[in-house]
Amino acid sequence: MSSEKMHSSHWGVFRVSEGDHDLSVTAWGDDPDPSPLLGNFTDAADHPVRIGKPAVRRGWLEHGPGPDNRRGADEYIEVEWEQALDLAAAELARVNRVFGAEAVFGGSYGWSSAGRFHHAQSQVHRFLNTTIGGYVRSVNSYSSGAAAVILPHIIGELNEVARRGVSWDDIVAHTDIILSFGGMALKNSQVASGGISRHTERESMRLAAERGARFINFSPLRSDMPPEARARWHAIAPGSDAALMLALIHDIVVNGDADKAFLERYCEGWSQFEDYVLGKADGLAKTPQWAAGICRYPAQAIAALARELAEKRVLITVSHSLQRAEHGEQPVWLGLALAAVLGQPGLPGGGYAYALGAIGHYGKHHNIVAFPPFPQGVNQVNTFIPVARVADMLLHPGEHYDFNGQRLTYPHIRLAWWAGGNPFHHHQDLGRLRRAFSQLDTLIVHEPFWTATARHADIVLPATMTLERDDVGGTPTDPLLVAMQKVREPQGEARDDYTIFSALARRLGAEHTFTQGRSSQQWLRHLYRQMQDKLGQHGLSAPDFDTFWQAGSLLLPQTKDGDRLLRHFRADPGGAPLPTPSGKIELFSRTIAGFGYADCPGHPAWLAARQQPDAHHPLWLIANQPATRLHSQLDFGQWSASHKQNEREICQIHPCDASKRAIRNGDIVKIFNQRGALLACARITEDIMSGVVQVPTGAWFAPLEPLADKPFCVHGNPNVVTSDTGTSSLAQGCTGQIAIVEIVKFDGPLPAMNAFKPPHLTKGLNPASE
Numbered sequence: 001m002s003s004e005k006m007h008s009s010h011w012g013v014f015r016v017s018e019g020d021h022d023l024s025v026t027a028w029g030d031d032p033d034p035s036p037l038l039g040n041f042t043d044a045a046d047h048p049v050r051i052g053k054p055a056v057r058r059g060w061l062e063h064g065p066g067p068d069n070r071r072g073a074d075e076y077i078e079v080e081w082e083q084a085l086d087l088a089a090a091e092l093a094r095v096n097r098v099f100g101a102e103a104v105f106g107g108s109y110g111w112s113s114a115g116r117f118h119h120a121q122s123q124v125h126r127f128l129n130t131t132i133g134g135y136v137r138s139v140n141s142y143s144s145g146a147a148a149v150i151l152p153h154i155i156g157e158l159n160e161v162a163r164r165g166v167s168w169d170d171i172v173a174h175t176d177i178i179l180s181f182g183g184m185a186l187k188n189s190q191v192a193s194g195g196i197s198r199h200t201e202r203e204s205m206r207l208a209a210e211r212g213a214r215f216i217n218f219s220p221l222r223s224d225m226p227p228e229a230r231a232r233w234h235a236i237a238p239g240s241d242a243a244l245m246l247a248l249i250h251d252i253v254v255n256g257d258a259d260k261a262f263l264e265r266y267c268e269g270w271s272q273f274e275d276y277v278l279g280k281a282d283g284l285a286k287t288p289q290w291a292a293g294i295c296r297y298p299a300q301a302i303a304a305l306a307r308e309l310a311e312k313r314v315l316i317t318v319s320h321s322l323q324r325a326e327h328g329e330q331p332v333w334l335g336l337a338l339a340a341v342l343g344q345p346g347l348p349g350g351g352y353a354y355a356l357g358a359i360g361h362y363g364k365h366h367n368i369v370a371f372p373p374f375p376q377g378v379n380q381v382n383t384f385i386p387v388a389r390v391a392d393m394l395l396h397p398g399e400h401y402d403f404n405g406q407r408l409t410y411p412h413i414r415l416a417w418w419a420g421g422n423p424f425h426h427h428q429d430l431g432r433l434r435r436a437f438s439q440l441d442t443l444i445v446h447e448p449f450w451t452a453t454a455r456h457a458d459i460v461l462p463a464t465m466t467l468e469r470d471d472v473g474g475t476p477t478d479p480l481l482v483a484m485q486k487v488r489e490p491q492g493e494a495r496d497d498y499t500i501f502s503a504l505a506r507r508l509g510a511e512h513t514f515t516q517g518r519s520s521q522q523w524l525r526h527l528y529r530q531m532q533d534k535l536g537q538h539g540l541s542a543p544d545f546d547t548f549w550q551a552g553s554l555l556l557p558q559t560k561d562g563d564r565l566l567r568h569f570r571a572d573p574g575g576a577p578l579p580t581p582s583g584k585i586e587l588f589s590r591t592i593a594g595f596g597y598a599d600c601p602g603h604p605a606w607l608a609a610r611q612q613p614d615a616h617h618p619l620w621l622i623a624n625q626p627a628t629r630l631h632s633q634l635d636f637g638q639w640s641a642s643h644k645q646n647e648r649e650i651c652q653i654h655p656c657d658a659s660k661r662a663i664r665n666g667d668i669v670k671i672f673n674q675r676g677a678l679l680a681c682a683r684i685t686e687d688i689m690s691g692v693v694q695v696p697t698g699a700w701f702a703p704l705e706p707l708a709d710k711p712f713c714v715h716g717n718p719n720v721v722t723s724d725t726g727t728s729s730l731a732q733g734c735t736g737q738i739a740i741v742e743i744v745k746f747d748g749p750l751p752a753m754n755a756f757k758p759p760h761l762t763k764g765l766n767p768a769s770e
């Protein structure tokens with residue numbers, strides 16, 4: 001039995017010790033509502049699906065780099081570290097020599113672990129910047145691809161709006177009505193990148209509800225609000241929120257309840273937008289009757305809600321999920337417009353809180369000083385893609401596309417380097433993604449586990465998991481800085497990403513540029529010292545590193561200047577203008593109108609999605625965030641695995657939809673469309689809207705035939721059926737939240753689920769002599 005260590009994850013701070021078999025994991029004592037996701041750690045570290053040794057794909061080893069359709073179906077040869085590093089370094093040098101750094105994709109999107117130094121994506125970026133001068137990067141995120149682009153045009157930067165907006169404290173004290181589109185599920189706010197020490201959302205909702213605040217949950221799933229919120233649940237059709245918001249605005253205006261003074265003083269373009277709402281522009285008034293058919297929600301109820309909102313302190317929230325869909329920019333814009341029509345932005349507990357509750361960072365206070373990130377160096381390559389356009393880029397080099405007013409060209413990528421992300425989890429239309437990855441000369445992946453992404457790589461380098469190294473965990477919105485103390489020795493031959501990149505940089509003649517002569521321990525001390533210096537500039541101090549390390553954590557001072565952008569603006573619109581072109585909230589954006597995009601006009605609008613249910617595919621599928629894990633991380637772990645049934649992911653379905661298809665509770669079902677199919681286990685419940693089924697993301701991709709054009713995942717990864725199209729020409733964000741499918745009972749013999757077993761591995765025959 002080793003002694004207890006302090007550690008941290010994106011889902012909470014914990015104490016951990018090595019037991020005889022499993023790890024023993026206990027939530028940090030000060031966390032009032034710890035996340036059960038901690039249960040995924042206990043058996044993860046020595047699970048058979050760990051990658052034990054560097055491995056090279058047979059086809060790549062035998063035929064050299066080049067496009068290859070066998071990625072995903074090939075076997076692997078285990079090699080010694082020296083040989084793997086030689087191969088990877090030589091291949092990077094070749095691609096850089098022949099094609100330049102513009103042929104290397106280093107976007108490496110993904111969440112990896114909570115430690116700020118061993119942050120895998122930063123490690124990749126620094127490595128490519130310091131060795132070959134740069135890489136093609138990706139911008140924005142799968143989380144908020146549409147919001148990150150539209151918010152700066154209409155109100156301000158995403159982080160300012162989401163992280164420094166209305167706080168939970170404001171809501172508990174002031175809000176009358178929390179009108180939420182997409183809900184605020186506690187399953188989501190248990191997670192925050194960089195870690196979260198105290199989960200307070202449940203208690204905040206309970207306190208607000210107890211004071212009399214009313215939570216209203218518009219969402220296809222009842223569970224998007226916890227019982228503590230005592231919410232009214234209103235099911236509306238997926239993707240229809242923009243129509244509902246327009247109808248609310250319509251009636252607020254027609255009833256004479258719009259705050260004209262606010263719209264005049266604080267908003268740009270109200271008259272153009274009002275014309276659209278009232279139908280003066282297009283002859284179609286956006287009435288509750290008009291919206292009812294789109295939303296599958298009664299017109300009278302919309303009209304009644306419009307009246308209920310008048311003269312109340314109202315907070316509008318719009319979850320990330322709404323904008324992870326076709327035309328996802330519109331509900332983001334309309335949520336703000338609705339708050340503006342009610343005159344609420346900048347009032348305590350009122351206005352607009354984009355994505356509040358989607359993640360544990362939002363609605364919190366800020367540390368005066370943040371722990372510095374691992375510096376990434378300078379990227380001399382200007383080419384970038386919006387992150388979710390990765391398959392388009394690989395399949396269509398040289399093609400042009402629109403993004404936020406620019407006409408961009410996809411580069412021709414030969415080599416992609418991925419560490420800390422799982423594109424076969426996060427990307428849409430996995431059959432298409434596989435074809436895109438087959439275009440590469442080389443894919444290099446660092447991973448602790450044999451994920452589907454590792455199984456498509458040419459060179460697989462085994463990385464340590466967070467428990468196997470020292471790190472510091474922290475985030476600007478959580479006061480607890482955590483000494484993430486090493487708990488166990490690395491499994492097999494796993495190495496830290498930093499160690500791997502240092503050895504590669506040495507082979508490329510840039511070791512010192514990459515390491516600055518520092519070991520990882522020295523980096524931790526160096527970054528800590530930088531934080532101490534910053535504290536010093538505020539006249540504050542922190543104990544020395546060793547004291548911090550021994551204590552296991554440090555409480556950092558915070559400021560409580562919540563909602564500062566809007567409060568200052570409301571108090572003095574001339575003196576503290578918003579960072580938009582007009583300095584006001586833009587209900588008409590000349591900039592966006594100037595781009596001339598039919599799929600994102602100059603004012604918020606209802607734009608029907610191209611994907612609509614039809615006779616062949618009559619159901620919406622919601623592919624949302626999983627309650628039992630973070631994304632695909634530790635899907636084989638005890639907590640996640642224990643929530644599957646027959647080793648399959650759960651599909652929620654309404655009794656009407658189930659009985660039409662003779663599906664019973666616990667049946668294995670096949671969910672399919674023109675792109676592919678997945679198996680899941682049916683759970684019949686009235687807590688989902690009829691016409692909608694739900695399968696969370698994150699079940700590891702387990703294709704029955706890896707090279708099939710239309711993959712059939714026997715485990716339940718919904719990204720085999722989602723569509724790989726951008727939100728619009730403006731943002732090109734991910735649209736994975738909603739797909740259109742049919743579902744049938746699966747009667748065939750249940751195929752084996754092998755995703756948690758390593759691929760076929762052969763011992764290397766010719767280890768490099770070095």
Ligand SMILES: Nc1nc2c(c(=O)[nH]1)N[C@H]1C(S)=C(S)[C@@H](COP(=O)(O)OP(=O)(O)OC[C@H]3O[C@@H](n4cnc5c(=O)[nH]c(N)nc54)[C@H](O)[C@@H]3O)O[C@H]1N2
Nearest residue numbers: 110111112142143420421422426446463623631632633736
């Ligand atoms: N259909 C659909 N798809 C979606 C979404 C959706 O709503 N619907 N949501 C999207 C969203 S919001 C997001 S953020 C993405 C998430 O997508 P990702 O962030 O790519 O998903 P993760 O499973 O967190 O991937 C992290 C990977 O890093 C590995 N890892 C952990 N620690 C380390 C380390 O120290 N070193 C290395 N080398 N690797 C490490 C883990 O094992 C894991 O495989 O998914 C997106 N995809």
Ligand SMILES: Nc1nc2c(c(=O)[nH]1)N[C@H]1C(S)=C(S)[C@@H](COP(=O)(O)OP(=O)(O)OC[C@H]3O[C@@H](n4cnc5c(=O)[nH]c(N)nc54)[C@H](O)[C@@H]3O)O[C@H]1N2
Nearest residue numbers: 143182188191218221238239319320321358624625630631
């Ligand atoms: N446990 C857990 N928590 C997480 C994550 C995780 O993987 N696991 N991931 C984290 C990350 S990276 C992110 S970005 C956030 C994501 O935060 P979100 O994107 O907000 O999370 P989701 O669970 O995908 O979606 C929230 C809910 O929106 C509802 N919804 C879907 N489509 C519509 C629609 O068209 N209209 C309405 N009104 N509702 C709709 C669904 O019922 C869904 O449950 O979650 C974070 N929290």
Ligand SMILES: [Mo]
Nearest residue numbers: 141142143144
């Ligand atoms: Mo995300």
